[in-house]
């Protein structure tokens with residue numbers, strides 16, 4: 001069955017994972033590695049099938065450039081297509097000759113076989129693929145009618161699938177939370193006041209509540225302010241989190257990181273830590289946002305972010321597929337030095353953005369190089385930076 005997936009990457013050597021290596025190494029189980037490989041293949045196949053659904057197989061067979069494919073489409077189609085074509089070439093589903101992309105022969109587009117292989121090795125993760133199927137079936141009006149991706153992808157049918165995705169039980173998402181947990185833990189003072197940005201489905205708060213209790217340091221947390229811009233997430237967390245993160249001293253607040261936090265009731269120098277998992281890349285203008293966050297931290301307080309990371313900016317990452325349709329992901333202010341692209345960034349770009357905003361003592365968990373040079377598919381990391 002595993003031969004359907006091709007070679008599965010070996011886990012990284014412990015020596016590459018830095019001082020917290022023994023705790024990080026637990027992520028690289030066989031089910032995780034299988035899921036990671038299958039997710040990349042499944043995303044690529046869904047992506048090509050989507051282009052077929054849109055009626056573009058003939059154009060791809062004759063060979064097309066990005067400009068050619070975008071002709072007659074709404075302008076918003078360009079960014080996702082600019083991502084998809086090289087992604088499909090990288091996955092071997094299109095041939096690339098300079099700017100031209102061509103579909104050759106009959107590529108393997110079997111989805112059921114990938115699901116079967118994952119059900120055997122990482123049972124229960126088919127729901128991640130349901131989400132990809134849902135994107136394929138919901139997104140065509142983005143291209144054909146210029147409808148907004150947000151409305152199409154976060155509707156009532158897909159919302160439960162997003163909730164299933166952002167869970168600690170999802171081996172594909174858990175690394176983001178675990179690495180942030182490890183980065184936050186060390187150096188957290190007693191009586192800590194912590195604010196989480198974009199706390200969403202609450203998976204990090206759950207891990208923090210349960211993990212810190214199991215390790216005996218939950219009592220160091222005096223306040224955990226759970227925030228998100230979306231009232232639905234906040235209401236859900238208010239209902240469920242007390243039971244799933246028992247003992248975490250929770251407060252709840254609607255908060256938009258694109259507006260000054262001071263105007264939203266967060267006093268200057270009032271926090272020991274600000275945490276954000278997979279949210280800071282949606283800051284419309286990263287520089288003022290990072291400076292604003294820094295100003296809310298007590299001296300020596302820390303910003304701890306968990307982010308999907310790319311080994312290099314030019315190689316598309318399968319996780320970007322969903323988000324390339326979302327304006328908050330793609331329409332951000334760029335700067336050639338510390339915000340050269342929208343979306344997921346390299347660890348080095350994050351470090352320079354944080355330094356540019358005045359942060360210091362920046363620590364990556366795990367140290368990204370040479371790990372990402374040897375394992376370019378390793379795509380999660382946490383970064384801790386002092387005010």
Ligand SMILES: C[S@@+](CC[C@H](N)C(=O)[O-])C[C@H]1O[C@@H](n2cnc3c(N)ncnc32)[C@H](O)[C@@H]1O
Pocket residue numbers: 166167197198199200201202203204227228229230233255256257258277278279282328
């Ligand atoms: C990729 S999800 C991260 C999910 C979360 N860490 C979890 O485990 O469920 C991003 C979250 O950021 C929130 N978000 C998006 N834009 C935001 C903004 N401008 N300010 C605050 N939160 C935002 C979304 O509502 C969503 O809950």
